[in-house]
Amino acid sequence: MSTNSVTVRIYVPKDACAIACGADEVVEAIQAAALARKQPVEIIRTGSRGMLWLEPLVEVATPEGRIAYGPVEEGDVAGLFDTGFLAGGAHALRIGRPEEHPFMAKQTRLTFARCGIVDPTSYTDYVAHGGYKGLERALALGPVGIIEEVKKSGLRGRGGAGFPTAIKWKTVADARDDRKYIVCNADEGDSGTFADRMIMEGDPFELIEGMTIAGIAVGATKGYVYTRSEYPHAIAAMEKAIEVARQHGMLGINIAGSTHSFDMEVRMGAGAYVCGEETALLDSLEGGRGTVRAKPPLPAHKGLFQKPTVINNVLSLTAVPHILADGGEFYANFGMGRSRGTMPIQIAGNVKHGGLFETAFGITLGELINDIGGGTASGRPVKAAQVGGPLGAYVPTWQFDLPFDYEAFAAKDALIGHGGIVVFDESADMVKMARFAMEFCSVESCGKCTPCRIGSTRGVEVIDRIVAGERREKNLEVLKDLCQTMKLGSLCALGGFTPYPVLSALTHFPEEFGDTPRRLEAAE
Amino acid sequence: MPHYEPWSEERAEAVIGEFAHLEGPLMPMLHAVQETFGYVPDAVVPMLAERLNVSRAEVHGVVTFYHDFRHEPAGQHVLKLCRAEACQAAGGDALAAHAEHKLGCKLGETTADGRVTVEPIYCLGLCATAPSAMLDGRIVARLNERRLDALISEAQS
Numbered sequence: 001m002s003t004n005s006v007t008v009r010i011y012v013p014k015d016a017c018a019i020a021c022g023a024d025e026v027v028e029a030i031q032a033a034a035l036a037r038k039q040p041v042e043i044i045r046t047g048s049r050g051m052l053w054l055e056p057l058v059e060v061a062t063p064e065g066r067i068a069y070g071p072v073e074e075g076d077v078a079g080l081f082d083t084g085f086l087a088g089g090a091h092a093l094r095i096g097r098p099e100e101h102p103f104m105a106k107q108t109r110l111t112f113a114r115c116g117i118v119d120p121t122s123y124t125d126y127v128a129h130g131g132y133k134g135l136e137r138a139l140a141l142g143p144v145g146i147i148e149e150v151k152k153s154g155l156r157g158r159g160g161a162g163f164p165t166a167i168k169w170k171t172v173a174d175a176r177d178d179r180k181y182i183v184c185n186a187d188e189g190d191s192g193t194f195a196d197r198m199i200m201e202g203d204p205f206e207l208i209e210g211m212t213i214a215g216i217a218v219g220a221t222k223g224y225v226y227t228r229s230e231y232p233h234a235i236a237a238m239e240k241a242i243e244v245a246r247q248h249g250m251l252g253i254n255i256a257g258s259t260h261s262f263d264m265e266v267r268m269g270a271g272a273y274v275c276g277e278e279t280a281l282l283d284s285l286e287g288g289r290g291t292v293r294a295k296p297p298l299p300a301h302k303g304l305f306q307k308p309t310v311i312n313n314v315l316s317l318t319a320v321p322h323i324l325a326d327g328g329e330f331y332a333n334f335g336m337g338r339s340r341g342t343m344p345i346q347i348a349g350n351v352k353h354g355g356l357f358e359t360a361f362g363i364t365l366g367e368l369i370n371d372i373g374g375g376t377a378s379g380r381p382v383k384a385a386q387v388g389g390p391l392g393a394y395v396p397t398w399q400f401d402l403p404f405d406y407e408a409f410a411a412k413d414a415l416i417g418h419g420g421i422v423v424f425d426e427s428a429d430m431v432k433m434a435r436f437a438m439e440f441c442s443v444e445s446c447g448k449c450t451p452c453r454i455g456s457t458r459g460v461e462v463i464d465r466i467v468a469g470e471r472r473e474k475n476l477e478v479l480k481d482l483c484q485t486m487k488l489g490s491l492c493a494l495g496g497f498t499p500y501p502v503l504s505a506l507t508h509f510p511e512e513f514g515d516t517p518r519r520l521e522a523a524e
Numbered sequence: 525m526p527h528y529e530p531w532s533e534e535r536a537e538a539v540i541g542e543f544a545h546l547e548g549p550l551m552p553m554l555h556a557v558q559e560t561f562g563y564v565p566d567a568v569v570p571m572l573a574e575r576l577n578v579s580r581a582e583v584h585g586v587v588t589f590y591h592d593f594r595h596e597p598a599g600q601h602v603l604k605l606c607r608a609e610a611c612q613a614a615g616g617d618a619l620a621a622h623a624e625h626k627l628g629c630k631l632g633e634t635t636a637d638g639r640v641t642v643e644p645i646y647c648l649g650l651c652a653t654a655p656s657a658m659l660d661g662r663i664v665a666r667l668n669e670r671r672l673d674a675l676i677s678e679a680q681s
Contacts, residue, residue: 287550354652
């Protein structure tokens with residue numbers, strides 16, 4: 001091919017998932033190949049589009065728009081140059097325009113609209129793609145108007161509990177105190193979830209904008225993002241964006257030239273799962289053990305350092321700029337029942353096309369796993385999916401018509417949680433998974449509630465006895481009773497929801513526990 | 525390979541002092557101590573207690589609550605294998621067993637020669653490209669036996 005002196009723009013994600021799949025090595029290979037061919041290139045590191053099975057997904061700017069290739073390995077780069085990928089040429093790895101890929105075309109992207117497209121370190125890029133329109137409108141509306149708009153949107157907490165965001169904000173706005181805080185719960189510890197990580201790495205200004213709007217709404221001037229030590233890339237991306245926002249007068253005193261002031265910091269946890277629970281998170285942020293607090297008092301009244309505090313998940317806060325920019329009614333138009341708007345769903349585990357799929361509530365689990373996810377990566381039939389992290393139920397295939405909706409899931413003793421789906425194929429050992437749930441709880445329990453602290457250890461022992469065939473019937477009864485005690489006798493979701501994976505495994509796959517299936521009993 | 529400094533009380537004072545202006549500074553202080561020395565030495569507990577005007581027991585309680593804080597130095601390299609559900613669904617169990625066999629030690633232990641500490645980690649957030657691992661802070665996804673062997677050789681060399 002002929003060399004071209006015009007600089008070609010190439011986009012390579014620096015999302016942790018892309019990096020873990022070799023994106024940095026691909027960038028080096030592109031630079032080396034371009035240099036060898038005397039072809040000037042500009043490499044822009046973006047977030048990920050969310051088609052994670054195609055990472056590293058390399059995109060080239062062409063007159064027809066960006067053309068994607070993936071998954072690109074270091075060794076593919078020379079071949080890509082040879083076939084003219086800089087002009088969008090044909091290649092076995094050519095995906096075409098990413099937005100036209102069925103995985104992307106089927107989505108409704110509000111929160112993730114910019115993720116994978118913009119340079120997450122660029123304020124100019126953010127503004128050029130609709131950023132800070134929400135803040136602009138928020139400043140015009142004022143605190144009361146902002147909360148009214150969020151109320152109209154029907155936004156519910158995306159961390160798992162589904163509590164109406166506007167009510168939380170109103171409570172803090174009405175509280176009188178010398179200081180108030182906005183705390184972002186970015187302690188995304190659930191296996192199968194990565195939406196918080198992706199947005200912090202791919203569009204961090206959106207979280208900054210959301211938290212700033214929350215600050216104006218309730219009269220808070222300080223915000224904290226509490227995230228995980230397992231997320232070094234997200235921490236670096238957030239800290240960089242905070243610095244850039246300060247330089248542009250979007251954080252600090254008199255933000256965007258207004259009378260409001262707001263600044264924020266990133267804080268890192270230290271590998272304790274329970275700190276994802278909001279009150280344990282506050283204790284950890286204060287410098288204590290991550291111990292769950294009894295409610296009341298609510299964090300909205302006495303939260304961080306005993307001051308009125310809004311504590312919201314990353315996905316709740318990043319929905320806010322859109323709600324303000326486009327209006328609460330626009331957002332509420334998406335969804336079903338009392339679950340309004342969109343949910344960034346994460347498809348993971350043993351799945352062919354895993355990734356981030358943002359869509360309106362109401363889509364069924366079967367569509368997500370089979371149609372969009374393409375079934376298992378192993379090629380074996382799907383057995384079950386755990387939805388909502390380690391505390392979520394195992395949903396068997398015969399319940400895959402379940403629509404993604406807080407109430408529909410609750411009616412089946414399941415939960416949406418933070419929107420993570422972990423797919424298991426038929427080789428999954430459900431007894432082992434139930435035991436793992438109890439073991440995880442025993443390791444991660446903060447120790448405050450006896451049913452959680454001790455019950456989980458007893459749970460592991462009882463399951464071991466069942467596996468050993470020791471007084472099976474009696475021990476199954478003990479296990480069910482124990483789950484009931486944990487459910488009712490724990491302050492937070494760790495002890496209270498660990499029974500979900502255990503009981504769902506037992507209910508849907510009783511044979512594996514050596515239990516007589518109910519339907520057979522009836523036949524006898 | 526991470527390089528840590530030998531214990532020094534003066535150095536510890538300086539490291540801790542950098543965070544004194546923060547609200548709720550204990551966690552950032554503990555992270556900084558561990559980043560400097562590779563672990564949280566017992567000697568730092570009374571120093572923190574003094575500075576923050578809390579009891580030693582309170583500081584000890586915090587240090588021991590979190591999985592991340594080490595009470596003694598790790599091996600020269602730290603290999604973390606994700607053992608959460610998504611990685612289990614994608615064959616993580618077999619890989620963990622393979623790593624234990626190859627290194628001759630269990631998860632949570634350090635090899636006899638002190639070169640490699642192998643630990644479980646509960647979720648790196650790379651669940652759509654599972655199983656995953658982290659070697660000295662570098663993340664690796666789509667782990668298979670071949671890739672794991674390469675990481676182990678790298679850690680042992």
